[in-house]
Amino acid sequence: MKLRDKNALHFFLIAAAFIVMFTPDIVGCATATTPAVPLAPGYINSADQTMGQILSGARGFYSTVQCETQGLNWSQATNLCVADPNITTPLVLSTTTKAVFNDFGVSLNATNQVYLAYHAGTATQAAAQAAVTALQAKQNALPIVSGVTQ
Amino acid sequence: MSTIPVPAPSTGFDWKSLINVVELAGNTALTFLIPGGAAVAALAASLENAINPLLQSIGTKPSVATEILTVYATIIGILTTLKAQPGLPATELATIDAYMISAQNGTATYIQAQSGYNPANYTPVTPIV
Numbered sequence: 001m002k003l004r005d006k007n008a009l010h011f012f013l014i015a016a017a018f019i020v021m022f023t024p025d026i027v028g029c030a031t032a033t034t035p036a037v038p039l040a041p042g043y044i045n046s047a048d049q050t051m052g053q054i055l056s057g058a059r060g061f062y063s064t065v066q067c068e069t070q071g072l073n074w075s076q077a078t079n080l081c082v083a084d085p086n087i088t089t090p091l092v093l094s095t096t097t098k099a100v101f102n103d104f105g106v107s108l109n110a111t112n113q114v115y116l117a118y119h120a121g122t123a124t125q126a127a128a129q130a131a132v133t134a135l136q137a138k139q140n141a142l143p144i145v146s147g148v149t150q
Numbered sequence: 151m152s153t154i155p156v157p158a159p160s161t162g163f164d165w166k167s168l169i170n171v172v173e174l175a176g177n178t179a180l181t182f183l184i185p186g187g188a189a190v191a192a193l194a195a196s197l198e199n200a201i202n203p204l205l206q207s208i209g210t211k212p213s214v215a216t217e218i219l220t221v222y223a224t225i226i227g228i229l230t231t232l233k234a235q236p237g238l239p240a241t242e243l244a245t246i247d248a249y250m251i252s253a254q255n256g257t258a259t260y261i262q263a264q265s266g267y268n269p270a271n272y273t274p275v276t277p278i279v
Contacts, residue, residue, distance in 0.1 A: 040264055070167075076262060112274070
């Protein structure tokens with residue numbers, strides 16, 4: 001191999017190493033993409049997962065209030081009311097507050113039906129989203145603060 | 151190196167539709183607090199300051215989970231603020247604690263559902279008797 005060929009080879013190797021080292025940054029600047037949020041197992045898409053999580057949270061919230069009226073806590077693992085040393089007295093709901101919570105429970109059941117239909121492919125995403133958003137509004141209007149300050 | 155604005159990943163869900171929901175939560179709290187007089191004016195202002203960043207953040211952050219969790223955090227924050235008020239009767243403190251546990255369980259259930267779809271999470275609830 002001639003000296004000029006060796007220099008050319010060295011130049012090529014250095015250039016190749018440079019490209020390998022810095023290509024990710026160069027590509028990253030050019031595309032500026034955000035990694036996709038991984039979909040958890042069982043959900044059909046990200047909207048399905050998000051709505052499923054919202055409804056799961058709402059169910060945990062409602063079920064806990066229900067168990068607390070019995071002086072118990074709600075167990076997510078068993079979906080039952082269980083004893084909890086942190087809860088020593090039952091939560092007392094006024095007749096009005098109880099009615100509002102029960103109305104929320106009815107709405108939660110209805111929303112779950114729409115969501116399950118969407119999850120199964122028999123309802124539109126718009127219908128499911130509208131139901132979930134309405135339920136969220138109802139959840140945030142629950143008389144939690146008024147129940148405390150009354 | 152990235153100076154190009156990166157759009158938030160689309161989830162197919164209209165998150166901005168939740169803004170009025172959060173406003174409702176804040177307004178509900180303030181409605182019941184403001185009649186208390188001048189003593190609660192500072193409390194009302196602090197609640198407003200706590201809620202406004204939440205409203206401004208919706209639709210601008212890539213993490214949609216953060217937004218939903220903040221709804222529970224708002225409930226917990228309001229209750230925590232209420233709990234800090236002096237002279238609350240023990241019964242009201244117990245009620246506050248009960249609702250805080252409910253919000254915490256709601257948050258935990260929400261997070262748990264991130265690990266995968268569980269049909270048991272959507273079984274019907276029964277009325278509170």
